[in-house]
Amino acid sequence: xxxxxxxxxxxxxxxxxxxxxxxxxxxxxxxxxxxxxxxxxxxxxxxxxxxxxxxxxxxxxxxxxxxxxxxxxxxxxxxxxxxxxxxxxxxxxxxxxxxxxxxxxxxxxxxxxx
Amino acid sequence: xxxxxxxxxxxxxxxxxxxxxxxxxxxxxxxxxxxxxxxxxxxxxxxxxxxxxxxxxxxxxxxxxxxxxxxxxxxxxxxxxxxxxxxxxxxxxxxxxxxxxxxxxxxxxxxxxxxx
Numbered sequence: 001x002x003x004x005x006x007x008x009x010x011x012x013x014x015x016x017x018x019x020x021x022x023x024x025x026x027x028x029x030x031x032x033x034x035x036x037x038x039x040x041x042x043x044x045x046x047x048x049x050x051x052x053x054x055x056x057x058x059x060x061x062x063x064x065x066x067x068x069x070x071x072x073x074x075x076x077x078x079x080x081x082x083x084x085x086x087x088x089x090x091x092x093x094x095x096x097x098x099x100x101x102x103x104x105x106x107x108x109x110x111x112x113x114x
Numbered sequence: 115x116x117x118x119x120x121x122x123x124x125x126x127x128x129x130x131x132x133x134x135x136x137x138x139x140x141x142x143x144x145x146x147x148x149x150x151x152x153x154x155x156x157x158x159x160x161x162x163x164x165x166x167x168x169x170x171x172x173x174x175x176x177x178x179x180x181x182x183x184x185x186x187x188x189x190x191x192x193x194x195x196x197x198x199x200x201x202x203x204x205x206x207x208x209x210x211x212x213x214x215x216x217x218x219x220x221x222x223x224x225x226x227x228x229x230x
Contacts, residue, residue: 004156006156041223042223043118043204043206043220043221043222043223043224044157044206045221046218049218090157092156101159101162101170101172102149102157103159104149104156104158105156106154106155106156107155107156
């Protein structure tokens with residue numbers, strides 16, 4: 001079955017600390033992977049995506065993610081968290097050429113302490 | 115260039131009623147996807163419309179139906195509402211549903227539906 005698992009429902013980090021959000025996937029075909037962020041009252045914003053090539057991808061707002069095929073993982077990282085990063089983060093997997101039809105994880109809520 | 119817009123923002127219905135949610139896609143986009151996001155969950159794919167035709171459907175019953183208009187705006191209709199239909203409904207538009215290249219989809223802010 002195709003699925004995305006985000007093991008951490010809620011994470012709290014101190015401002016300036018590093019961050020890693022975990023994502024594991026199960027997908028029959030070649031996975032195309034995404035990380036989205038959702039702030040309260042907002043739609044989803046794409047942080048970064050991985051299709052092929054270099055397994056370390058850079059995104060917006062200083063985020064990066066690393067694809068590890070052997071571990072079926074696509075973890076999101078940021079070296080130094082800002083208070084404005086507090087939001088809900090979703091990992092998703094989907095088909096490359098069909099712009100939608102994404103399978104999302106249940107999300108990780110990030111809180112940032114001063 | 116305007117982004118994806120959805121209306122209404124909030125809606126309250128009672129069980130058994132019908133509801134129509136609307137989505138205006140981003141300029142130049144011909145594909146709209148709809149997702150249901152229950153509280154505390156990730157979005158779930160409902161269906162996608164490409165050039166006015168349904169182009170894929172998730173695991174949702176037939177009482178969830180949709181339309182796409184010539185201007186590529188879209189409607190999501192839900193009949194015989196159930197309590198579990200309470201959720202945030204998101205639409206997302208992109209520039210193509212069948213091309214070989216990836217086309218980023220842009221999400222609207224959603225419609226919050228409450229079924230009592």
